[in-house]
Amino acid sequence: MRRLHDRSGFALPVTLFVVAIVTVMLSAVFVQVRMDRRISESSGDIVDALTVAQSGLQTYLGMTSFDACERAIRPLDGDSVRINVQGGYADVVAHVTQKPADTLSSWLYVVRSTGHVILPTAGEDPQAQRTVAQFARWQRNSLNVLAAWTAANGLETAGLVSAPVGNTGELKGADQAPSGCKDPNVYSLRVPSGAAPTWPPTGYTLNGLSPYMLASGSKSGVADETLIDWEAVTSGGIVPDYDYMRFWDTDYPVMLVESAKLDVMSCGTGYGLLIVTGDLDFNGTGSPCYQWYGVIIVGGEIEWDASDQRVDGAVISGMKRQVSEWTDEGDVDGNSNGAYLDIDYDSRYVRLALKSLAGFAPVGNAWVDNWATY
Amino acid sequence: MNSRGFTLVELLVGTVVMAVLGVALVRMLVSDSRFVSRQDAMMVARQTSRGAMNTMSVELRMITDGGLVAARRDSVRALIPYAFGVTCDQTGSGQIVAALVPPDSLTYATAVPGGFAWQDDAGDYQAVNGISVTNSSNMNACIADSVFVVPGGKLISISGIAGPIPTPGRIFYLYQDISYRFGGSVELPGRIALWRRVGFVYEELASPFDTSAKFRCLTGPQLDVEDCPPSGGLGEVRGLELVLVGASDLTPQGTAGPATFDLTTRIAFLNTVN
Numbered sequence: 001m002r003r004l005h006d007r008s009g010f011a012l013p014v015t016l017f018v019v020a021i022v023t024v025m026l027s028a029v030f031v032q033v034r035m036d037r038r039i040s041e042s043s044g045d046i047v048d049a050l051t052v053a054q055s056g057l058q059t060y061l062g063m064t065s066f067d068a069c070e071r072a073i074r075p076l077d078g079d080s081v082r083i084n085v086q087g088g089y090a091d092v093v094a095h096v097t098q099k100p101a102d103t104l105s106s107w108l109y110v111v112r113s114t115g116h117v118i119l120p121t122a123g124e125d126p127q128a129q130r131t132v133a134q135f136a137r138w139q140r141n142s143l144n145v146l147a148a149w150t151a152a153n154g155l156e157t158a159g160l161v162s163a164p165v166g167n168t169g170e171l172k173g174a175d176q177a178p179s180g181c182k183d184p185n186v187y188s189l190r191v192p193s194g195a196a197p198t199w200p201p202t203g204y205t206l207n208g209l210s211p212y213m214l215a216s217g218s219k220s221g222v223a224d225e226t227l228i229d230w231e232a233v234t235s236g237g238i239v240p241d242y243d244y245m246r247f248w249d250t251d252y253p254v255m256l257v258e259s260a261k262l263d264v265m266s267c268g269t270g271y272g273l274l275i276v277t278g279d280l281d282f283n284g285t286g287s288p289c290y291q292w293y294g295v296i297i298v299g300g301e302i303e304w305d306a307s308d309q310r311v312d313g314a315v316i317s318g319m320k321r322q323v324s325e326w327t328d329e330g331d332v333d334g335n336s337n338g339a340y341l342d343i344d345y346d347s348r349y350v351r352l353a354l355k356s357l358a359g360f361a362p363v364g365n366a367w368v369d370n371w372a373t374y
Numbered sequence: 375m376n377s378r379g380f381t382l383v384e385l386l387v388g389t390v391v392m393a394v395l396g397v398a399l400v401r402m403l404v405s406d407s408r409f410v411s412r413q414d415a416m417m418v419a420r421q422t423s424r425g426a427m428n429t430m431s432v433e434l435r436m437i438t439d440g441g442l443v444a445a446r447r448d449s450v451r452a453l454i455p456y457a458f459g460v461t462c463d464q465t466g467s468g469q470i471v472a473a474l475v476p477p478d479s480l481t482y483a484t485a486v487p488g489g490f491a492w493q494d495d496a497g498d499y500q501a502v503n504g505i506s507v508t509n510s511s512n513m514n515a516c517i518a519d520s521v522f523v524v525p526g527g528k529l530i531s532i533s534g535i536a537g538p539i540p541t542p543g544r545i546f547y548l549y550q551d552i553s554y555r556f557g558g559s560v561e562l563p564g565r566i567a568l569w570r571r572v573g574f575v576y577e578e579l580a581s582p583f584d585t586s587a588k589f590r591c592l593t594g595p596q597l598d599v600e601d602c603p604p605s606g607g608l609g610e611v612r613g614l615e616l617v618l619v620g621a622s623d624l625t626p627q628g629t630a631g632p633a634t635f636d637l638t639t640r641i642a643f644l645n646t647v648n
Contacts, residue, residue: 018399025406029413036417046428077522095524097460097475098543108460108543110475110524133475135458135545364497365438365645366545368458368475 045117045128048087050369053115053132056083056090060111061136064359069181070351072141072358074107088118088126097135106137109360135366141351141358143295144227145183145314147190148173148208148345152223153301153318154195154329166203167333169341173208176312177348186345188212192219195329208345223322228297230319234258234277241356245274252294252352264290267306273297273353279327280317282306288340294353301330310342313349408628415622415633423620423637426568426580430554431641434614438491438499438645441549442611445602447588449555450614453501455547455645456485459530461492461540462516469533471515472546476526486573488551490532492540499547505534507548519543554579556587562623584619584634591615592640613642 060083065073077096082089091114098108112133116126148171171188185208191197196215206212223230229237233256241253247268260278267289274292279300282290288308295313296302299320320327332341380388433454444451457477464470487507491499510531516523519542523529540546550572559567559581567581591602592613604610615638622633 018403021403022406025410029410032413032417036420078525095475095522097473097522097524099520099522100543101520108545110458133458363493363545365493365499366458367436367644368455369432369436369644 045119046130048117049115049126049128049130050132051115052085052088052117053090053113053130055085056092056115057111057113057132057134059083059085059090060092060094060113061134061360061362066141066355066358069177070141070348070355072139072355074138074140075109085115088116090115106139106361108363109136109138110134111136111360130369133368135363136360137363139358139361141354143314143350143354144225145186145345145347145350146222146225147187147214147314148343149188149315149317150190150222150226151195151302151317151330152192152219152226152321153327154192154219155189155197156329156331166338167336167341168203169332169339170205170344171212171341172205172344173212174345176344176346181348183347185209187214189214190222190225191215192217192222195219197332201332204341219318219321220324223319226316226319228316228319228322230299230322233275233297233319234299238275238357240275241272245270245276252355254356261300270294271352273357276300277320279303282309282334288342293346293349295350299325300327303331304334304339304341305336306334306339307336308340310340310344312344312346313353314345315343404627408626411624411626412629412633415624415626416635418622418624419620419633419635420637421620422580422583423618423635426583426618426620427616427637427639429570429579430616431639433552434641435644437643438547440499440501440609441491441643441645442608443551444553445589445591445604445608445611445614447590447602448557449553450589450602451551451553453488453491453549454552455491455549456481457548459527459546459548460521461544461546462519462521462542464539465512465515465531466533468535468539469531470535470539471510471512471529471531473516473521473523474528474530474548475524476528485548485550486575488549488573490546490548492544492546494544500538500540501549502535502537503551504536505532507532516542554589556583565621565623568618580620582621582623582632584621584632586617586634586636587619588617589614590617592642597640597642611643613640615640 067073075094080093082091094109094111096107097110110133112131114129114131117128119127173186173188175182175185187209188206193216199213238256240256242255245255245257245264247270250271252272254273256275258277262276263281263283265283267284267286269291272294274296277299280298281303283305285307288310289306290309292311293313296311296315297319298317302317317330318327436455437452441453443453457474459472459474462471462473489501489503489505491501493499508531510529521543553571555569556566557569559565561578562582565582566585568579568583570577570579589602591600591604591611592615593600593604593606593610597613599615618637620635625632
């Protein structure tokens with residue numbers, strides 16, 4: 001009798017055959033799944049590259065350098081920088097596309113950012129890259145300062161010589177900035193023709209451009225000379241840090257107070273750019289009661305009714321005249337006997353007040369995806 | 375030699391055992407085959423959705439204010455920028471020279487110019503159709519206005535401008551008039567495809583899609599999702615939601631219909647004043 005273990009069976013070949021078929025089929029699935037996953041990751045990398053490029057672009061647009069005199073340093077044509085962001089790095093290049101003949105107008109740039117996605121586990125080579133660009137205008141932190149105090153609303157003729165009595169002060173148009181940082185001197189007072197106080201005033205120290213006070217042109221004309229677009233300022237053109245007047249903030253914030261009349265009752269020291277859409281009235285007693293380092297721009301009139309008020313920078317009033325809105329003529333003396341008013345033009349404090357407005361301002365509706373790398 | 379055969383019982387037992395093993399083997403193979411088929415179909419559906427999304431997202435993201443011409447559940451039409459630049463001087467009637475910043479060479483070479491749009495004082499774009507674009511060497515027209523051609527850029531002449539001529543120094547873009555539409559497929563008759571139309575050129579971008587594939591509108595600063603067209607009009611649209619429900623070309627084994635893959639993505643227009 002032949003023993004069973006001598007017979008050749010077929011279980012093993014069949015098993016091997018089935019296992020081979022299943023292995024081949026599953027391998028095919030795994031290969032396809034891996035390919036699909038790789039394609040998916042690649043799509044994700046491209047999206048990440050866009051994020052990296054955009055992050056680099058925004059970072060660059062927010063980078064503004066200042067010199068020792070607080071002047072914003074305009075990037076040179078072709079300025080380039082590599083910015084590391086989470087997930088990779090962005091190579092950013094800025095090119096000038098238009099340099100206006102008018103020196104006060106802003107330069108037009110196109111800023112291109114190429115985002116590179118780096119996966120630490122995949123070596124140094126970028127996994128994906130994407131280039132975007134943005135048109136942007138370069139804005140300086142400067143203001144066309146005409147005088148220590150520019151009163152486009154005009155000042156009352158009797159001011160400075162009538163009651164209240166015994167008032168004194170300074171209106172200095174000579175730049176009080178530190179040596180080496182000075183800009184050209186300006187007038188002490190700039191007012192429209194026919195709306196000027198009796199001149200020269202007694203009890204006030206004057207300097208700057210001779211004859212210290214310039215009275216010419218119309219009220220709207222003086223407002224236009226400042227080159228401030230009042231309509232833009234009051235209709236969202238400036239994004240303020242605060243919508244109220246804030247003292248003791250040494251970061252030189254931008255304050256935009258929308259009020260028909262802002263009555264300031266408590267003394268204090270302020271810094272930055274204060275914009276009041278209506279009138280501004282200082283009240284209180286102190287020595288000094290108010291000290292402001294920066295720029296004050298007022299749509300209506302300013303009433304200096306405190307006992308002692310001082311500004312280092314520049315003051316502009318009556319800007320509503322630019323948009324044909326009526327406003328009272330102002331007064332230098334206020335209603336306080338023996339009061340002190342000191343407005344010193346200081347270009348450095350003007351620049352500090354406008355510091356947050358300097359740098360690249362992206363042009364709306366001018367962003368570009370899938371840009372050629374150049 | 376022992377020539378005795380199997381007994382009937384041995385044969386019956388052997389047959390039953392073989393039958394059980396055979397059924398189990400067949401079930402395993404069928405199940406495995408269906409798994410492979412479903413995975414294959416799902417990947418086809420995914421690739422359909424993803425391919426469409428990759429193409430559309432780049433183009434749609436650049437739409438500017440006023441650039442969305444029409445939007446419905448099954449179609450959108452927009453003026454899509456493919457090259458930006460700055461205008462220089464007028465050099466003839468209805469003709470200007472302009473400096474282009476470097477466009478993507480492939481996109482620029484294959485673009486079908488639909489017109490150009492220039493930015494006015496308010497920051498809005500004024501679209502002008504029916505123009506023609508040629509290369510130019512008239513650098514003087516730009517030098518006079520201190521407009522520079524950045525490295526890799528080019529000078530072009532735009533002619534056939536009807537209406538106001540933009541002053542020098544204006545940002546502008548050349549655009550293609552592009553429509554996307556879900557409609558009947560030619561490659562897969564009876565199925566739905568995503569079509570892309572530029573000028574008079576129709577292209578079946580991807581197929582097949584499920585009937586639930588559609589466009590939805592993102593409106594307002596919060597990008598609220600609404601059916602297209604939105605109740606407040608196209609001016610409110612700040613982006614599009616692409617509901618790209620891709621389908622497999624074949625019905626996987628063991629299922630009633632094609633596999634689908636729902637890829638819903640939101641494209642915010644980055645050139646609007648959000």
